[in-house]
Amino acid sequence: MSINGKAYIAGAWEHPTRKAVDKSLAELHADVAKGALDDAGLSSDDVDGYFCAGDAPGLGPINMVDYLGLNPTFVDSTDTGGSSYVVHVEHAAQAIAEGRCRVALITLAARPAAEGMATGTAPRVYNQQQPDVQFEFPFAPVITNMYAMAAMRHMHEFGTTSEQLAWIRVAASTHAQYNEHAVRREVVTVEDVVNSPMITTPLHRLDCCVISDGGGALVVVHPDVAKELKRPLVKIKGVASAVKGQDAGQTDLTYTAAKFSGPRAFEEAGVKPADIKYASIYDSFTVTVLLQLEDLGFCEKGKGGRFVQDGNLISGQGKLPFNTDGGGLCNNHPANRGGMTKVIEAVRQLRGEAHEKVQVPNCDLALAHGTGGSIGTRHCSSTLIMERE
Amino acid sequence: MAENNIRTIASPEPNTETEKFWEGARQGKLIIQKCNDTGKHYWYPRARSPFTLTDDVSWVEAKGTGTIYTFSVMKRAKINYCIAYVELDEGVRMMTNIVDTDYDQIKIGDKVKVVFKDSENGIPVPMFTPV
Numbered sequence: 445m446s447i448n449g450k451a452y453i454a455g456a457w458e459h460p461t462r463k464a465v466d467k468s469l470a471e472l473h474a475d476v477a478k479g480a481l482d483d484a485g486l487s488s489d490d491v492d493g494y495f496c497a498g499d500a501p502g503l504g505p506i507n508m509v510d511y512l513g514l515n516p517t518f519v520d521s522t523d524t525g526g527s528s529y530v531v532h533v534e535h536a537a538q539a540i541a542e543g544r545c546r547v548a549l550i551t552l553a554a555r556p557a558a559e560g561m562a563t564g565t566a567p568r569v570y571n572q573q574q575p576d577v578q579f580e581f582p583f584a585p586v587i588t589n590m591y592a593m594a595a596m597r598h599m600h601e602f603g604t605t606s607e608q609l610a611w612i613r614v615a616a617s618t619h620a621q622y623n624e625h626a627v628r629r630e631v632v633t634v635e636d637v638v639n640s641p642m643i644t645t646p647l648h649r650l651d652c653c654v655i656s657d658g659g660g661a662l663v664v665v666h667p668d669v670a671k672e673l674k675r676p677l678v679k680i681k682g683v684a685s686a687v688k689g690q691d692a693g694q695t696d697l698t699y700t701a702a703k704f705s706g707p708r709a710f711e712e713a714g715v716k717p718a719d720i721k722y723a724s725i726y727d728s729f730t731v732t733v734l735l736q737l738e739d740l741g742f743c744e745k746g747k748g749g750r751f752v753q754d755g756n757l758i759s760g761q762g763k764l765p766f767n768t769d770g771g772g773l774c775n776n777h778p779a780n781r782g783g784m785t786k787v788i789e790a791v792r793q794l795r796g797e798a799h800e801k802v803q804v805p806n807c808d809l810a811l812a813h814g815t816g817g818s819i820g821t822r823h824c825s826s827t828l829i830m831e832r833e
Numbered sequence: 834m835a836e837n838n839i840r841t842i843a844s845p846e847p848n849t850e851t852e853k854f855w856e857g858a859r860q861g862k863l864i865i866q867k868c869n870d871t872g873k874h875y876w877y878p879r880a881r882s883p884f885t886l887t888d889d890v891s892w893v894e895a896k897g898t899g900t901i902y903t904f905s906v907m908k909r910a911k912i913n914y915c916i917a918y919v920e921l922d923e924g925v926r927m928m929t930n931i932v933d934t935d936y937d938q939i940k941i942g943d944k945v946k947v948v949f950k951d952s953e954n955g956i957p958v959p960m961f962t963p964v
Contacts, residue, residue, distance in 0.1 A: 578845035579877040582958040583930045584907070589916045592905035600903070600941045644907040692883040693876030693925030695918055697903060821928075 455484030455663030525816025553659030554779030590820025620770025682713030783814030
């Protein structure tokens with residue numbers, strides 16, 4: 445069953461904190477729940493669907509449902525890392541289309557900065573029951589060097605340069621200067637990026653996203669509910685998810701699962717990449733953006749470097765304005781899971797509520813794309829296309 | 834200059850599904866698996882073929898040679914190291930480290946051969962060095 449037009453995003457709210465030393469994890473979830481419900485003009489009594497992922501404390505959705513005082517008829521705690529919240533929008537739209545709930549609340553929150561987590565370079569503690577771990581963990585894979593290997597291969601096959609990757613950071617920083625909550629508001633140049641310290645070849649410090657606390661929430665509702673509210677109508681037109689791994693040892697790091705999720709989302713929405721006025725693209729690293737832009741069809745495979753250079757992603761300047769909040773690279777990457785903030789900024793753009801310096805004129809069609817896990821090994825991509833009615 | 838400092842290598846935890854692989858490693862052999870339904874090699878080791886889910890699979894000794902598919906040299910660790918995917922001559926790509934060489938000279942496509950390095954608890958793990 446197509447979900448095109450079967451659900452709307454009525455509430456979207458991003459926590460303003462970036463270092464939550466004074467908040468508990470559960471409290472952050474409550475803050476964003478209240479923020480998104482207020483944004484929609486709804487209350488917690490209206491919520492009959494609740495969605496969360498592995499950042500939420502407790503057993504799946506159970507502890508948060510109890511803590512937040514909800515009485516849902518539908519719950520889901522699918523965890524696909526940073527893409528979870530885009531997947532949740534997909535599942536919420538399906539549940540609403542089937543009549544299983546009418547007001548779905550999705551929350552994300554975490555405090556990695558307050559906890560002093562070295563997200564990018566510290567080996568994580570793995571469960572050795574996970575079948576790949578014994579064949580990978582001894583070699584010290586961390587988040588940064590996994591994405592770096594994808595960048596290295598892209599450079600080798602397609603001639604992509606560090607300077608081209610740097611343009612992605614330049615665009616994000618150009619947008620972030622207008623976001624009062626952004627972790628990094630300074631505008632940087634290509635030279636600044638390529639001269640920043642090397643983390644793991646070929647990725648520099650400024651190729652990497654920020655580590656920040658906070659979170660966000662979304663309220664997905666039945667069309668009848670959306671039309672009773674006083675908010676601009678943001679309709680879900682298409683959404684799809686896909687998982688890509690190592691293909692039994694035929695690992696190919698030149699593409700992501702967006703190659704599979706993107707076309708299906710576009711097909712459901714009945715639109716083409718060229719129709720998209722604004723795109724929120726997962727930006728854990730500059731190279732993440734490059735690969736996904738190619739896989740989603742905004743340019744040919746291998747041409748991403750040329751596509752992003754010379755400011756093509758800068759609002760008011762380029763053909764495809766992206767991550768106008770500053771993205772994960774400059775603004776916020778709560779829980780090290782960027783899918784939520786991707787959807788929130790796309791909703792702001794569709795409502796005409798982005799900062800005036802970065803608002804895309806007549807923004808009536810937007811895409812939000814999340815990736816979770818690691819493009820260096822195995823990950824889930826989820827693509828969401830929304831329309832302003 | 835080859836990098837002399839050796840980082841501590843975290844140990845794998847073999848289980849009944851994978852103990853043959855690690856037994857091979859103890860004998861200095863890189864053994865991989867082949868699906869007898871399709872005749873294709875696969876990586877990483879597992880009891881059922883990822884092609885058909887058959888449990889009719891064989892262990893075969895790999896030549897231990899291959900080429901670097903991609904790599905990255907970590908510059909922010911206490912002891913720098915090079916992570917890589919190596920494509921074995923049998924056609925599968927496996928995650929590994931490139932060792933006993935000058936990291937600044939490593940290139941994609943370089944020919945490499947397996948060397949086993951002891952992990953923390955003594956189990957040797959397969960790494961690669963330029964031929």
